[in-house]
Amino acid sequence: MQNKPTTFHFLLLIASGLLLAALSFLWWNDSRQPAPISLTPTLSGETEYCLTCHVDLPEISASHPADTFGCVSCHGGERLALNADLAHSTMRGGANPSDFSVVEASCGGSNCHSGSEADDRHHIQRVMTSVQSTYAGAIASIRYTFGAQTDLNAHFGIQAVIDEQSKTGISSLETFNPVDEAHPSIQKFGEECLSCHLHAEPREGEAYARETGCAACHSTKKHTLTTAIPYTQCNACHNRGNYDLRTMTFVERTDHPTQRIDDYYQPIAQFTQCEYTLDCVDCHTRSEVMGDGDIHNDQASIEYVQCKTCHGTLEELPLTKTLTDPNDIAFTLAFLNPIKDLKLGDTIIVTEKGEPLWNTKVLPDGTYEMIGKATNQYFTFRPVMGTACEQKPDEQESHYCHECHAVEK
Amino acid sequence: MNVTQWKNKMTDLSRRDFLKLIRNGFLYLSGVLVTGGLLRFLSYESEPKRKTEFDIGSADNYPLGSRTSIPEIPALLIHTESGYTALSLTCTHLGCTLEPNETGFACPCHNSSFDEAGNVIHGPAVKPLQVLRIEITDDGNIKVFTA
Structure with missing residues (x-):
């Protein structure tokens, strides 16, 4: 019997040809x-x-x-x-998993950054309730100024937060929604002035460049996390210009400082030498900057480190502590930023809340040393006690010290 | 069939037979490639299996009193009067590889510290180091199991 080509054979031939072509394409693509x-x-x-x-x-x-x-x-x-x-x-979070919208999934977990308060690993809870995240003070101030509330207490934050065990008396904040506000200036504030809390994308421009969330402070360059945070990182928010409350707009700085003293924070402010030579994180503690887990009214209610924290007063030396416990948080902090070899038996300065200034050390002659966390610079300094300083012990805000010690610009 | 016979046969090949030959060739080739592709697909391992068994060589290489680091695992093989012990050098906090120090082992990631027996000196780790299962094979080699 003679085989005749049929439509079936023809289609089979076409199908096998297509299959070969497909396999060839896959092989080429794979290669x-x-x-x-x-x-x-x-x-x-x-x-x-x-x-x-x-x-x-x-x-x-x-x-x-x-x-x-x-x-x-x-x-x-x-x-x-x-x-x-x-x-x-x-x-999660594009290239930034520490953005607050995803931070719990990315950085959380009891062994990581949302552990217990007892283990001091409740970092996410702390930062989410911190003033840098809630922006509560600025919101309360603007709402009070334009008659939307009758006191200066914080009622709103950038996002709603709850802390039922808050020691500050503020157990929750509602979400601030500018479009719900009656006064046009508060609405404008919402449009123009909410670019420097940790949820917000920064303004455009190199001077404002930072990430959101944890990385806003801890990521100083691409794909890097650090606790050695230079003042330039803080400047992305804290040295950018000023708010004009008449027009409710942000006015960018136009000067281009070449010296550190001019670059540092507000150009009109006064500084002692240590204030502009050191980096912000050399003096300001974790709880001041990252929060302590409680909801605070404003920046002033969480900041507490003063000149006397390191220098003492005429009547008292600064508070110190000799490290005897290998589990002391000071060792963890020194481990994360190994600028010095902190040892058991070292005596360091502590704040009035007991936070260790682990980059300090009491020297045998009664003076103190400090090593810059970001610069690794070595500084020595003396206590006020026993000097000719006329500082009154109850006048400890920096402007009192500036009267004698501010550096002329 | 010699070359001449083959040439004659090819010359005698009709157009229809030639097309049939081509068609069958296509079909056989497609069949082979599809079968090959299918086998490759079925045998493909998207992720390599994790090694949990390590042959670390002859027990003679680990004399009495020795403490030998085995970076491949990572573990420390300790040979004492009571025999061989393999101590995992993976930190029980988050899994970083421990480094030896003057008191035992330290975690380079989060500063947990363990003594020479693997007990926690200070955290954040809370569990002691894992003691790994060991077998000595018939030919005198030591096998360490991590799972």
Whole structure:
């Protein structure tokens, strides 16, 4: 019997041809893909291929090595995808997993940054209720000024927060929504003046460049986390210009300082030498900057470090503490920013709330040393007691000290 | 069939037979490639299996009194009068690899500290280091198991 070509045979031939073409295309496409680089971090034990494209990224910090944490535990994403769009499709917070909208999923967890208060690992709870996050003082002040509230107490924050165990008497804040406000100036405030809290994207311009969330302070360059925060990082919010309350707009600085004293904070302010030589974090403590877990009314109610914290008064030396407990938080802080070899038996200055100024040390001759956390500079200083200073012990705000010690600009 | 015979056969090949040959060739090739692709698809491991068994060589390499770091695991193999012990050098806090120090082991990530027996000196870790299972094979090698 002679075989005749049939439509079926013809279609089979076409189908096999298409199949071969498809397989060839897949082989060609596959050959263009980079060879996967796998990483199986010890924390998750799950392989991820993020390094295939991101192998050149620097280690984000000594506390978060990639071998241990990998990428996905913080960033999210599709760990096995080799296609960039698919791999990035489920990332948390874009390139910034510390954005407050996702920070609990990225940085939280009882062993990480939302642990217990007793272990001092409630970092997320602290920062979410901090004034830098709630902006409560500024909102209350503007609402009071324009008659929307009858007192200066904080009732609103950028986002609603609750702290039922608050020691400040403020157990919650409602979400501030400017469009609900009757006064046009408060509405304008909402439009123009809410760019420097930790939820907000910064204004455009290099001087304002920062991330949101935790990274706003702790990330001073790409893919880096640090506790050695230079004043320039703080300047992204705290040295940018001034609010014009008549027009309710933000007026950017136009000067371009070349000296540190001029660059530091408000150009009209006075400073002692240590105020502009040191970095903000050399004096201001974790609870002042990152919050203490309670909701505070405004910046003034959380800031408490004064000149006397390090220098004492005519009647009292600064408070100090000799380190005897290896679990002291001072060792953890010194470990995270190893500018000095802090040892058991060292005596350091502590604040009136007991927070360690771990970068200080009492020297045998009764003077003190401080090492700059961001600059690694070595400073020595004396107590006020026993000097000719006429400072009254109850006048400790910085402007009293400026009367004699401010540096002429 | 010699070359001449083959040439004659090919010359005698009708157009129809030639097309049939091509068609069958296509079909066989497609079948082979599809089968190959299917086998590759079924055998593909999207993530490599994690190694949990380590042959660290002859027990003779670890004399009595020795404390030998095995970075591959990572673990410390200790040989005492009571035998061999493998102490995991993975921190029980978040899994960083520990480094030896003067008192035992320290975590380079979060500063947890352990004594030489693996007990916590200070946190944030709260659990002691894991003691890993060991087997000595018939040929005298030591195997360490991490799971």
